[in-house]
């Protein structure tokens with residue numbers, strides 16, 4: 382028996398399911414009991430497509446994509462490197478060779494040194510993908526983190542990762558930050574756009590505060 386309180390009904394009429402690292406999440410379904418899972422499990426892992434998984438730890442989520450030879454991570458979340466890499470290692474032995482900076486905030490970049498060190502230990506520098514706007518925002522903020530190695534044009538650009546195309550879609554009006562964007566795994570039709578809407582919260586409530 383669980384001590385978890387009965388969850389509130391979905392605000393969007395979703396059906397709740399158990400997370401699965403092997404079965405795809407159907408449209409209209411959401412992972413149940415997410416808050417409780419975040420405080421009791423090292424990570425929550427859900428398969429989204431043939432090659433993409435969503436992972437959340439301590440209420441911070443990211444998406445990773447397994448290419449032919451290595452792994453791309455769409456958000457270098459701060460403080461959960463061990464959780465994310467454990468989740469990746471639970472479904473593939475391939476190394477992480479590329480990481481996206483979704484925007485310049487430290488809580489989405491903060492663990493980058495660990496990814497950099499792991500890649501260098503394997504003898505190949507980490508590929509860090511970010512937008513020109515994020516590079517500028519890092520300069521303006523005197524960010525101590527390494528700058529992107531692959532700088533994409535703002536507000537629209539794309540990059541290739543082992544056959545997959547990932548599109549950058551910067552927001553016309555600032556949303557969350559000036560450099561905030563949606564990152565689209567084009568073939569898999571999966572978007573990663575952090576800090577806009579939290580799972581099971583009404584949009585724009587509390588943390589994910591956005592004017593528009």
Ligand SMILES: [Zn+2]
Pocket residue numbers: 484486489557576
């Ligand atoms: Zn942020």
